Amino acid sequence: MDNQRAAEVLANVRSSNPLIHNITNLVVTNFTANGLLALGASPVMAYAKEEVxxxxxxxxxxxxNMGTLDEQVVQxxxxxxxxxAAHQVPMVFDPVGAGATPYRTETARSLMKELPITVIRGNAAEIANVIGEDWSIKGVDAAVGSESDVAALARKAAQSLGSVTAITGxxxxxxxxxxxxxxSNGTPLLxxxxxxxxLLSAVIGAFLAVEKDAISAAVSALAYYGVAAEKAVEVTGNDNPGSFQIEFLNQLHRTGGEAVRQQASVQRVE
Structure with missing residues (x-):
């Protein structure tokens, strides 16, 4: 997996304009849709059990995405x-807040058991709680662990769940x-x-729609996303989260293959 491959997958997303079906949380619906449009994908937010x-x-x-969770959303x-699954459509699962309450943890574990999830993406605490590991969480934010701990957790979770696992931080x-x-791309302003x-989980979904190799899709999406964030903060500075949010959408649109080839920081770890 190298920067050239990531750039190629990005180009494939933009040439294909894949339809990405999101069942996501109420807080982020608009931002997710705009981010996918900026990337070059086509978002749809459909929740009703009669049409999903x-x-x-x-x-x-x-x-x-189980950010705002209730029984109807789970169904x-x-x-x-x-x-x-029946139509060979890949799936991304974002277990928002797993570990914060028993309901969230049990729902995340149940969905992973019931569905053949292609990629699961979350912070370290969320992923750890999905697989029954002890890792503290406050609200939906993870406590900090060492790099070796997080790498080992990603590997263990992937083995346990049978899904490519992306732990972000x-x-x-x-x-x-x-x-x-x-x-290693991105900015603390995220x-x-x-x-x-x-939105990152949705962007992984867009890359997964055009790239059958799930780990290549996830790594490519993370690299592109982080580079776009770095380019946004170059414009807005480090202390302007409101301006950053808007500029980040601009850079999701503007960031192309050449920027990914030059700026992506991807390395294989043992």
Whole structure:
């Protein structure tokens, strides 16, 4: 996996304009849709259990995000996920807040058990709690662990869940249980804008829609996303989260293959 490959997958997203079906949380719906449009994908937000199976069937990928959770949302996720599985549509799962409450933890574990999730993306605490590891969480934010701990967690989670696992934070780690990559792009300002993690999961879905190799899709998405964030902060500075949010959308649109080739920081870790 190298920067050239990431640039190629980005180009494929833009030439294909894949339809990304999102069942996501109420806080981030608008930002997620705008981010996908800026990238060059086509978002749809469909939640009703009466239509989610049909929407998932025709989508390039399905993104499930349990940020604002209730029983109706869970049922829609299950219906959509089973339809996606039946039609070979890849799925991304974002277990927002797993570990914060028993309901969230149990729901995340149940969805992972019921559905053949292609990529799971979350912070270290969320991923750890999905697989039953002890890792503290406050609200939906993870406590900090060492780099080796996070890399090992990504590898263990991928082996346990049978899904490519992306753990995002100061550095991002992506593993399929055998191979693990570290992506070191981005800016701390991403943590000051709500929905940037949720949008990232949707962007992974867009890359997954055009790239069958799930680990290549996830690493490529993380690299592109981090480079766009770096370019945005170059414009706005480090102390302007409101301006950064808008400029980040601009840079998701403007960041192309050449920037990814030059700026992406991807390395394989053991």
């Amino acid at each position: 199976a049909d929407m998932a069937r025709i989508a390039g990928s399905l993104v499930l 829609s996720m299950l219906i959509a996920g089973k339809s996606a 100061k550095d991002d780690y992506v593993s399929d249980g055998k191979v693990t990559y570290k992506v 943590t000051k804008v709500t929905g940037t993690g949720c």
